[in-house]
Amino acid sequence: MIYQPMPIEFYQQPTLDLAKALLGCLLVKESPEGAASGYIVETEAYMGAGDRAAHSFGNRRTKRTEIMFASAGHVYTFMMHTHTLVNVVSGLTNIPEAILIRAVEPCDGLQLIKSRRHRVKQAVNRTNGPGKLTEALNITQEDYGRLLTEAPIYIAAGFVPDQVESGPRVGIDNTGDARFYPWRYWISGNPYVSKTRKIKEC
DNA sequence: GGGAAGATTTCCT
DNA sequence: GGAAATCTTCCCG
Numbered sequence: 404m405i406y407q408p409m410p411i412e413f414y415q416q417p418t419l420d421l422a423k424a425l426l427g428c429l430l431v432k433e434s435p436e437g438a439a440s441g442y443i444v445e446t447e448a449y450m451g452a453g454d455r456a457a458h459s460f461g462n463r464r465t466k467r468t469e470i471m472f473a474s475a476g477h478v479y480t481f482m483m484h485t486h487t488l489v490n491v492v493s494g495l496t497n498i499p500e501a502i503l504i505r506a507v508e509p510c511d512g513l514q515l516i517k518s519r520r521h522r523v524k525q526a527v528n529r530t531n532g533p534g535k536l537t538e539a540l541n542i543t544q545e546d547y548g549r550l551l552t553e554a555p556i557y558i559a560a561g562f563v564p565d566q567v568e569s570g571p572r573v574g575i576d577n578t579g580d581a582r583f584y585p586w587r588y589w590i591s592g593n594p595y596v597s598k599t600r601k602i603k604e605c
Numbered sequence: 606g607g608g609a610a611g612a613t614t615t616c617c618t
Numbered sequence: 619g620g621a622a623a624t625c626t627t628c629c630c631g
Contacts, residue, residue: 465627465628467626481612483613484614484625486614488613533612
């Protein structure tokens with residue numbers, strides 16, 4: 404491993420605190436062709452049973468959401484159309500909370516990231532979205548259920564952000580009041596934060 | 606066993 | 619700004 408992973412205790416803080424604490428941390432994925440990593444610059448918290456936007460709303464327990472009920476520090480990946488999205492499981496065991504990683508700033512493996520995202524010309528557009536960064540770092544369904552405290556996928560200390568902002572989450576327009584909860588966090592002014600999509604008003 | 610929906614991205618007009 | 623891409627899971631017959 405090229406970095407020292409965060410201890411398991413790091414993941415055992417309250418979910419909203421962890422969502423903020425993850426900003427500036429380094430997400431690392433080691434693959435046969437080499438390691439790629441990026442600083443986390445944007446996250447979204449999903450607060451389990453009481454959060455209508457969460458897959459685990461109402462303690463819905465399925466093959467897909469099963470890992471959300473596990474202890475904090477596990478990897479929750481799922482497919483969205485043609486893309487993989489990655490979450491950090493948080494909360495106590497049987498409390499199905501998780502944090503979606505929405506954007507990273509590339510650090511290691513720039514050539515790997517470039518080749519995996521060869522269709523994209525602008526560097527900034529290679530990792531500024533949840534489905535983009537998984538392709539850039541080669542995070543797949545094979546990582547589902549893995550622990551973030553050891554290779555090949557883990558999170559290490561990075562830098563402490565100057566300023567952090569929060570606001571409504573993205574892409575969950577049909578979830579009632581849950582769409583207004585300010586559980587999206589990002590590093591102020593960072594160019595790799597994903598573009599804010601217009602929230603539908605009715 | 607079929608059909609629908611989804612925490613997205615990309616290409617085309 | 620809109621639609622297609624194209625996969626898995628879940629729910630309902």
